[in-house]
Amino acid sequence: MGNGDRFVYVTFIRTTQDNLWEALTTAEFTRKYWFGSSLDSTWEPSASWQLKMPDGGLTDSGKVVEIDRPNRLVLTWKHERFPDMKDDDETARATFELEPQGEVVKLTVTHESNKKDSKLIKGVSGGWPIILASLKSLLETGKAIERTKTFPKPK
Numbered sequence: 001m002g003n004g005d006r007f008v009y010v011t012f013i014r015t016t017q018d019n020l021w022e023a024l025t026t027a028e029f030t031r032k033y034w035f036g037s038s039l040d041s042t043w044e045p046s047a048s049w050q051l052k053m054p055d056g057g058l059t060d061s062g063k064v065v066e067i068d069r070p071n072r073l074v075l076t077w078k079h080e081r082f083p084d085m086k087d088d089d090e091t092a093r094a095t096f097e098l099e100p101q102g103e104v105v106k107l108t109v110t111h112e113s114n115k116k117d118s119k120l121i122k123g124v125s126g127g128w129p130i131i132l133a134s135l136k137s138l139l140e141t142g143k144a145i146e147r148t149k150t151f152p153k154p155k
Contacts, residue, residue, distance in 0.1 A: 005121035006112040009128050012104040015139040020098055020105050021070035023135055033134040033144040043067055049075060054150075057081065065093065072097050077111065077120070085123040092120055107132070 013020060023029045027038035034051075037059060041049035045067055051060040062076035077092040079085045092113040099106040109132065111124045134148035 004112065004114040004116055005118040006110065007121050007125040007128065008111075009109045009132055011107050011132055011136055012101070013107055013136045013139050014104050017070045017098050017100045017105050019139060020107060023139060024073070024096060033138045033148050034131055035148055036150050043069075043073075053081075070098055079120050079123065082123070085119045091115075092118070094124075 015023075023033075025039065025041070025043055027040050030037060030039040030051075031054075036054040038052050039049065040052060041047050041064060043049075043064060045064055047064045049062055049064060050058055052058055059081045060077060060079050062078055064073070065076055066072060066074035073096040075094045077094045092111070092115075095108075095110045095112075097106075097108040097110075099108075109128055111121060111128065113121050130145065130148060134145040138144040
């Protein structure tokens with residue numbers, strides 16, 4: 001992307017590439033570590049995707065830009081819930097790269113926007129660390145981080 005804002009998070013998870021892919025793309029699994037939310041899509045090129053809260057409310061949505069199972073997933077990203085995080089930039093993207101490295105998989109999540117001072121990127125930079133830490137915990141121990149099991153209430 002261009003000269004806008006970017007958030008990058010890298011973690012190493014003791015799991016297989018296929019298990020991590022399933023955890024990232026299966027609604028039943030995302031509910032366990034992503035505040036009870038389900039990530040729904042057919043995961044085909046150009047398909048739409050939605051992140052839905054347990055009550056059915058929509059938090060984020062977009063399109064599948066690139067999919068190379070189980071290596072790489074690129075999504076357009078539009079926040080739908082909080083008015084102060086809705087950017088007028090429709091080009092925000094999230095890229096998930098999965099690289100096996102022996103007994104672990106390196107997961108790199110890059111969330112970027114062409115917009116400078118993006119409220120969306122500021123928001124996700126606070127959300128991704130706890131979501132991905134909970135994902136790591138769930139895959140490695142069988143238990144997600146407690147505070148990621150239910151959706152946070154608006155402030």
